[in-house]
Amino acid sequence: MIVNNIQVLFGGQAGDGSLTTGDLIALVFKRMGLEVYTFKDFPSRIRGGHTNYVIRAGEQPHYGLGDMVDAMVAFDLECVEKHIAEMRPGGFVIFDNSQEKLTDAARRPDVYVYDVPLADIAKKQLGLELVRNTISLGVLGELIGMDKEIVRGLVTKQYERKGEKVVAQNIGAIEAGERYVREHFDRPSGYALRARPDGDRLLMMGNDAIGYGALAAGCRFMAGYPITPATDILEWMAKHAPRYGGTVVQAEDELAAINMTIGAAYAGVRAMTATSGPGQALMTEGIGLAGVLETPIVVVECARAGPSTGMPTKTEQSNLNHVIFAGHGEIPRVVIAPGTVEESFYLTVAAFNLAEKYQVPVFLLTEQALCQSKETLPRLELGAVTVDRGKLVRNGGVTFGEYKRFAFTEDGVSLRTVPGVEGGMHLAPGSEHNDAGVITEDAANRARMMDKRMRKLDAMRADLPRPSLFGEPEAGMAFIAFGANRGPVSEVQDRLRSVGVASKFLQLRTLWPFPEGDVRAFVAGAEHVFVVENNISGQLERLIRAVTGPVPSLHGVRKYNGRPFRPAEILDAVTRRMATLPAGVAAR
Amino acid sequence: MIVNNIQVLFGGQAGDGSLTTGDLIALVFKRMGLEVYTFKDFPSRIRGGHTNYVIRAGEQPHYGLGDMVDAMVAFDLECVEKHIAEMRPGGFVIFDNSQEKLTDAARRPDVYVYDVPLADIAKKQLGLELVRNTISLGVLGELIGMDKEIVRGLVTKQYERKGEKVVAQNIGAIEAGERYVREHFDRPSGYALRARPDGDRLLMMGNDAIGYGALAAGCRFMAGYPITPATDILEWMAKHAPRYGGTVVQAEDELAAINMTIGAAYAGVRAMTATSGPGQALMTEGIGLAGVLETPIVVVECARAGPSTGMPTKTEQSNLNHVIFAGHGEIPRVVIAPGTVEESFYLTVAAFNLAEKYQVPVFLLTEQALCQSKETLPRLELGAVTVDRGKLVRNGGVTFGEYKRFAFTEDGVSLRTVPGVEGGMHLAPGSEHNDAGVITEDAANRARMMDKRMRKLDAMRADLPRPSLFGEPEAGMAFIAFGANRGPVSEVQDRLRSVGVASKFLQLRTLWPFPEGDVRAFVAGAEHVFVVENNISGQLERLIRAVTGPVPSLHGVRKYNGRPFRPAEILDAVTRRMATLPAGVAAR
Amino acid sequence: MATTLTPKDFATATPSWWCAGCGDFGVLAALKQACAELGLEPHKVAFISGIGCSGKISGYLHSYAFHGVHGRALPTATAVKLANTDLTVIVAGGDGDGYAIGAGHFIHAVRRNPDMTYIVMDNQTYGLTKGQSSPTSMLGYKAGPHPQGNPDAPINGLAIALAAGATFIARAFSSEPKQMAEMIKEAVRHPGFGIVEVLSPCVTFNKVNTYKWFKENVYHLDDLPGYDVRDRVRAFATLTQPGKIPLGIFYREIRPTLEELMLGTGRPPIASLPIETVDPGLAALQDAYA
Amino acid sequence: MATTLTPKDFATATPSWWCAGCGDFGVLAALKQACAELGLEPHKVAFISGIGCSGKISGYLHSYAFHGVHGRALPTATAVKLANTDLTVIVAGGDGDGYAIGAGHFIHAVRRNPDMTYIVMDNQTYGLTKGQSSPTSMLGYKAGPHPQGNPDAPINGLAIALAAGATFIARAFSSEPKQMAEMIKEAVRHPGFGIVEVLSPCVTFNKVNTYKWFKENVYHLDDLPGYDVRDRVRAFATLTQPGKIPLGIFYREIRPTLEELMLGTGRPPIASLPIETVDPGLAALQDAYA
Numbered sequence A, B: 001m002i003v004n005n006i007q008v009l010f011g012g013q014a015g016d017g018s019l020t021t022g023d024l025i026a027l028v029f030k031r032m033g034l035e036v037y038t039f040k041d042f043p044s045r046i047r048g049g050h051t052n053y054v055i056r057a058g059e060q061p062h063y064g065l066g067d068m069v070d071a072m073v074a075f076d077l078e079c080v081e082k083h084i085a086e087m088r089p090g091g092f093v094i095f096d097n098s099q100e101k102l103t104d105a106a107r108r109p110d111v112y113v114y115d116v117p118l119a120d121i122a123k124k125q126l127g128l129e130l131v132r133n134t135i136s137l138g139v140l141g142e143l144i145g146m147d148k149e150i151v152r153g154l155v156t157k158q159y160e161r162k163g164e165k166v167v168a169q170n171i172g173a174i175e176a177g178e179r180y181v182r183e184h185f186d187r188p189s190g191y192a193l194r195a196r197p198d199g200d201r202l203l204m205m206g207n208d209a210i211g212y213g214a215l216a217a218g219c220r221f222m223a224g225y226p227i228t229p230a231t232d233i234l235e236w237m238a239k240h241a242p243r244y245g246g247t248v249v250q251a252e253d254e255l256a257a258i259n260m261t262i263g264a265a266y267a268g269v270r271a272m273t274a275t276s277g278p279g280q281a282l283m284t285e286g287i288g289l290a291g292v293l294e295t296p297i298v299v300v301e302c303a304r305a306g307p308s309t310g311m312p313t314k315t316e317q318s319n320l321n322h323v324i325f326a327g328h329g330e331i332p333r334v335v336i337a338p339g340t341v342e343e344s345f346y347l348t349v350a351a352f353n354l355a356e357k358y359q360v361p362v363f364l365l366t367e368q369a370l371c372q373s374k375e376t377l378p379r380l381e382l383g384a385v386t387v388d389r390g391k392l393v394r395n396g397g398v399t400f401g402e403y404k405r406f407a408f409t410e411d412g413v414s415l416r417t418v419p420g421v422e423g424g425m426h427l428a429p430g431s432e433h434n435d436a437g438v439i440t441e442d443a444a445n446r447a448r449m450m451d452k453r454m455r456k457l458d459a460m461r462a463d464l465p466r467p468s469l470f471g472e473p474e475a476g477m478a479f480i481a482f483g484a485n486r487g488p489v490s491e492v493q494d495r496l497r498s499v500g501v502a503s504k505f506l507q508l509r510t511l512w513p514f515p516e517g518d519v520r521a522f523v524a525g526a527e528h529v530f531v532v533e534n535n536i537s538g539q540l541e542r543l544i545r546a547v548t549g550p551v552p553s554l555h556g557v558r559k560y561n562g563r564p565f566r567p568a569e570i571l572d573a574v575t576r577r578m579a580t581l582p583a584g585v586a587a588r
Numbered sequence C, D: 001m002a003t004t005l006t007p008k009d010f011a012t013a014t015p016s017w018w019c020a021g022c023g024d025f026g027v028l029a030a031l032k033q034a035c036a037e038l039g040l041e042p043h044k045v046a047f048i049s050g051i052g053c054s055g056k057i058s059g060y061l062h063s064y065a066f067h068g069v070h071g072r073a074l075p076t077a078t079a080v081k082l083a084n085t086d087l088t089v090i091v092a093g094g095d096g097d098g099y100a101i102g103a104g105h106f107i108h109a110v111r112r113n114p115d116m117t118y119i120v121m122d123n124q125t126y127g128l129t130k131g132q133s134s135p136t137s138m139l140g141y142k143a144g145p146h147p148q149g150n151p152d153a154p155i156n157g158l159a160i161a162l163a164a165g166a167t168f169i170a171r172a173f174s175s176e177p178k179q180m181a182e183m184i185k186e187a188v189r190h191p192g193f194g195i196v197e198v199l200s201p202c203v204t205f206n207k208v209n210t211y212k213w214f215k216e217n218v219y220h221l222d223d224l225p226g227y228d229v230r231d232r233v234r235a236f237a238t239l240t241q242p243g244k245i246p247l248g249i250f251y252r253e254i255r256p257t258l259e260e261l262m263l264g265t266g267r268p269p270i271a272s273l274p275i276e277t278v279d280p281g282l283a284a285l286q287d288a289y290a
């Protein structure tokens, strides 16, 4: 009997409601006091096409998927066929064999199938397809021991606005599911959940945490153009910002979005945009403008699988080079990347402060497997949020003729006035200019102005989010990663530890300016360094190598099929290198 | 008396004709059998603002400026003030002191001023401002010994289409200038040119060589949007391509230009676009599309000083990161960079062959100091041009149902049909797809397709332009550079050699895929490696360090004020590092 | 050329990714019908589409199909046509693709007048990204980024096309595939840039502009007495008249195509030129630099 | 507010980079005149310009001036206005900036109707890049990329604006700075998006559309009897009538501005909100995730 540790896969065809039900299950687990991570795998189409929602729950937090699925709720044969290989020996499948027949390819001797005539029961419940989902929830709940009150409460809440009848129908569906299990199966599922105190925790999606962080940090303007997986942020801000005096523009394209973001920031409002690869590509020119105008903006990049349209709903870490290096000419810029939903909030706040304090564009780099995933986390501390507007002049006190917008300073940052401030008028040009903003091509001024701007990269060092170091600092086995790989790599560490292998893990949170010192120090003592990243060309690894050189013990662990790492895949790569690894660190 | 070795600076205000006269002087030198390099330094405005044209001539080829100016023809005080410091001791200035008075700041005891009342003579010649330029040409010619027949011949040719009267006026102006010198000065200038046989040589601008290379390589479609310093190519192609059946579109912006280029290439025509920084930024998304569609295109990047609008008419090498790394997702791409005008031709041809043979986007990276500079060169060998269209299917022979546009192959390159070919119909999607072009998000297919595309980078290695190695392969002092720095670095080598210091120089011609092996081998034996580049952040150096590691003997020599290197500046950097350097390698 | 083609000759084996009931099915059906009736040969059709639910249509038409990036179908298609004038070039994409991110290219394609057909599949929303407002969404349309309703007045793509100098302008309705097929045929036959805007309901996200709503809110130009497709001002008045939505061919004019102006007539397609050996005539170009 | 302002109060110390005789001088003069007569305070004027010879104008108007990237002035300006509704927002740029690379934004700015003024400085060429064809260059205009003459029919920016729903449309001529100043004043006063297209000859490159040519080819709407600025169809007919170029105010209409629809009225500018301390009300938002 496995207690309080489960990974459920809920799958069918896009548009059939699996995602909604998945959300509900996640919330049930959370309310039962468990730590939750969810992952959505859906196609780039509206209806049809295999989709699945994986919910992982346990007593320990995990910021990523486990290797194996314990319980699968499959609404079609395709789902079973696609995922049967991922099942844990001893796990089970809930399937309605009366609709499609399970093929041999969809069976495994060590995986039990609970055959439940969902369609049939649904028909009896007078319901729609969605009721079928709710019945399956009852089945699953009964098998693994979901708290019935919590389930009923959440279902009621979910359907409340549709009227009492719909609520009753769905509660009935739950009961029908539960009943069917009790009446037809006495085989225990092998899993048992036990509710614990929920505590003051949240279950939040990465993108929501970013929106919330922005609002907390004082962002009151957002411009964006819909694109998966970034649209959530635009929609979150549109829903919430107006109440706090802010506004959100759906632009005609990303070129407009980035230039609007710059316009609002130029006018003195904390402003951001959010996009993904293709939109990011279109923003390339605008980012350079923000750099030379020294206008603070925050650009959220929710990476997905490229190149080009690629796989719009799939995850990847292949935009790292792009956010760091794209753009003609050279500007100081910052790239920071959270590794968890909680960090998504705090680093968003940091992004706005860095942007305004150093008057630079700041990228917040996230990815589908994090930004569209939900995690449990403690309440976010608004008390920990400080708003540092840097050298912003909003209330006058400058004298026209003396004031110089781009004054040469030691830290490279100059007093910044915004339209409306008396005496602060100046030209803000994308062309090279002198300290007063007058366009000039003078060679000496040019070199000085480049120096001034780039100097910020040094000035900001102390303010940049430091990397997180996990594990034993003296260990010989080392990992470096960023973003969503925070979860799987930590889990690999746990497994290694459990067989007595010490390791250390540097989760980079600032990617640019590259934390050279931290990386060099980290790599120095290590015997083997595994650089884990979701791309084909080893973008992070190249950044590291430029600092460490082609250390023979630097090993790339890469995945680029649009799916996030499972711990076992990383372990595999480790095992292949380290013949000496103790047995017993297999997938689990 | 310095014979057949001179650097002339011809300067005044933009729009006053200095550029035209500069072109003429360059051609005179070339016809006199000398090797020529020219450099234009003009402002980003149409009239007014200091502009100058430097013409270097000598018996040895130099692909860049010398440290010092021998003869200055200055049409205003600003020009003298700006450039007096660059004059070689013993050099001279031609100036009309009757218009503006030379200030003390504009005088040097070791630089002689020939005070010629150009305006006055011009008035007498009934002429316009332009005649003033022609008079000064007579003055200069008389002082340094330009071949009179050549000068008259070229002036006649230049004004022919304006009618006999204008020709006569200008010939008169030349004579007036010459006469004025003979009648008023008996001091020799210290310089003497002696005509040599011209030979079958050309004087050509980098951009023209690119246009010509494209036409020779079979390029029959170009789409572009005007931008300095790339517009020349668009205009060159517009002038010449139609005669060979081609066409040129001035697009509404660079987004259109790149997608048009892709469209034409997709339809089976060798196609290119040319742009500079801001336009390149806007093409970022399109490049990714070409990568995933495996459509061969050539993109010429004529770099200028960024970021943003920056200094549109100034030179810089700060787009290297951009052309290599910009773009979400990962595609195989090629970046090659010529170092001379002659190479601009041959590498353009290579670009088209690489593009079509490997079905990838190829960047030809050049820069203002090369693409808008003229150099003498031997006739270009059309016989050396081969057109390799790779796996293009233009004439049928494929069977619908069997044919797979994106078939998995060993070298990653698949048979490519174009619209009109019977049996070759398929979908070409920017989304991930299977070998037949059908869109799929299947994980295994995805990884395989990424592997297939990226495999081309290995397959093409043998076809990529190799770096050029200059100097003694065993030398301890080493240089690495690309593009326009080919000239100044070679000259530094000459100087070092003349004082007995051996050196070697690796001019990279392929920048991506990065020539790791060549660089590693080159760096291996060297005691000191100077990486010479025109940008602030050491973009080339980072690429090298990722291969070699942070070798302590790797020294960045960087310049980023919008002007190309003078040899002395590089020597300076070398001297600062190498206390042991023999004396006598000063500027010359 | 095959003598009798049927719509099936233009079908691909790929199953469609659209929701059941989506208006785009009607567009595809009409397009196949038109291609068959025009007797086009699949290998001589270049079909370029944008990105969106609508843009997926290129996967379902047996032809040389090109599915590029969002908003750039028209420049791509213009170049394909210039590269090979033997091809029949058809472009299709959504209202977002054409009128939002692609709006600039739209105007410039119209003014250049290349000989091609552009089908705008207008569902007044962004289908593929889940129902946000599009440039043709009505004022007040509620969507994710506009929980309080769309504040941007909808644009009239056809009126803009007219103002930009379009030479063939029509509007069809997905529920009337026969008429649509006729319009597409006319547009393909039109020697110049033909635009057919199709009202193509999104059954999943747009709960305002439904089939029912359209049926109640359209009328046919044929029912307007004395309507003259050569009258530009009348076309403008009709297109911009508030109220019901007119269907039919609004405007038609013959002026030289881009290809005629750029390439002349009677020359072989650029794509067919032999470039494998360098034209020796090219050598003479160097003389100008000697 | 200063009680009496003169154009000089809007001058900067920076010398202009234009060629002698350039039409843009007239635009700058009229603009300063208009600002002075409107009694605008320089620090409350946000002046956003495009890239081109025309775009350099932002360096010469004493104000908060913003010289962004090519073609993107309008989105920037829209956001500046939303960020601070207390500002008077004026945008200026060339025909290339506005109608070529910026064409998409142009349509969308028009339809959104933010309260700002857009001056298109039309010289029918790309001045700064040395005389290539622009979207308003005439058919057959000879230029570097078009040695055989421009093959793209010129576009009519004002007609497109009208079709896209513009609420204030005018055209002025650089040689008539007084009338231009009046039109700019009207446009600034107009509560919504006001576009003033200015014929502004490029004396260096455009040897066709010269001052002389314009003088012979313009006429004034004032001379048209019974012209009604509220008649959209008449405006279209007038704008698209081949032949001479009309000057004056073509069309005028009041509809809600973008700011009204998005922000409502009577609220403080967003830029003035105190954000230094986190609104404690924000904490409650977390409850939805508990």
Ligand SMILES: Cc1ncc(C[n+]2csc(CCOP(=O)(O)OP(=O)(O)O)c2C)c(N)n1
Binding pocket: A225, A226, A227, A228, A254, A278, A279, A282, A309, C051, C052, C053, C054, C055, C070, C093, C094, C095, C096, C097, C098, C121, C123, C125, C126, C127, C128, C129, C134
């Ligand atoms: C540059 C870029 N930005 C955004 C997207 C995301 N995107 C895909 S389709 C689409 C809009 C779809 O709307 P529409 O063109 O009307 O097509 P529909 O789906 O409604 O048929 C968007 C915004 C993208 N693919 N590329």
Ligand SMILES: Cc1ncc(C[n+]2csc(CCOP(=O)(O)OP(=O)(O)O)c2C)c(N)n1
Binding pocket: B225, B226, B227, B228, B254, B278, B279, B282, B309, D050, D051, D052, D053, D054, D055, D070, D093, D094, D095, D096, D097, D098, D121, D123, D125, D126, D127, D128, D129, D134
């Ligand atoms: C993205 C981009 N592409 C091209 C350019 C080069 N460029 C600068 S100004 C200009 C066009 C100028 O024409 P217009 O807008 O009509 O202004 P004018 O100079 O005629 O006043 C171009 C193409 C640029 N700066 N940025």
Ligand code: SF4
Binding pocket: A046, A047, C017, C018, C019, C021, C022, C023, C024, C053, C054, C123, C127, C128, C201, C202, C203, C204, C205
């Ligand atoms: S979401 Fe709308 S537009 Fe897209 S396929 Fe479904 S019904 Fe059609």
Ligand code: SF4
Binding pocket: B046, B047, D017, D018, D019, D021, D022, D023, D024, D053, D054, D123, D127, D128, D201, D202, D203, D204, D205
């Ligand atoms: S080039 Fe033309 S537009 Fe530019 S400043 Fe000179 S006259 Fe004016």
Ligand SMILES: [Mg+2]
Binding pocket: C052, C094, C095, C096, C121, C122, C123, C124, C125, C126, C127, C134
């Ligand atoms: Mg749509």
Ligand SMILES: [Mg+2]
Binding pocket: D052, D094, D095, D096, D121, D122, D123, D124, D125, D126, D127, D134
């Ligand atoms: Mg212009």
